Amino acid sequence: MGKESRWAAVCFAVVTGCLLLALVPVRETAVETAGGAQVSVTEEAAPKYIALTFDDGPRADTTAVLLEGLNQRGVKATFFLIGGQIEGNEWLVRWMAESGHQIGNHTFSHTKLQGSRRDTIVTEINKTEVVLDQLLGEGEYWLRPPYGVIDSEDKKLVKTPMVYWSVDPEDWKVLDTDKVVAHVTSHVQDGDIILLHDFYPSSVQAALQIVDQLQEEGYEFVTVKELMRLKGTEPQAGRLYRNAWEERT
């Protein structure tokens, strides 16, 4: 090999080496992708947002454990409170608000609004609103009608948006942490609203396990209000939303 060709061979080796080095990270990504990680790469690029919602609290022992766990995990949730249960649990409601959770109204006595007289509907909503206003200052406390139902013609009586759900593991019925976790983690999608009850210890444990598992899968937990803002939905008073975009009809 002459001097010139040797020089050419060195140049070729250097250039090839540089090219290979430059390619390494790309190749690694490609290999990982081929290995089945493509989904998680996509997930990281576009976070998925969901809302955990809790009905039928506050209840001193269970709700306190839940709040502690959610705060440790940096999760914001939404609580639909029964007004009649707030007395004696005011500290919990203040703690929720201070932690950045959304607080909503689940009527004063957990009355089924569907089929109720109009004055009963208005009184059941207003009594809880008064308690929350006194405790937290005047705010907009969205309504979750007990059992998720209200007659269509009575929706106009409600001066805030209403929240239904799109994932329901029936935690109050199964009272089984593993089953609740399995149902939610296998059904959940971006934009979903998950129904749970902080009234039951099994549901509180399930909620924290759901957070741990779904955070690993790239989900971010936000309040219902934030979920709708992130998805570009303008919440309207008197409408019942089942997820970030759709109304329950």
Ligand SMILES: [Zn+2]
């Ligand atoms: Zn309820």
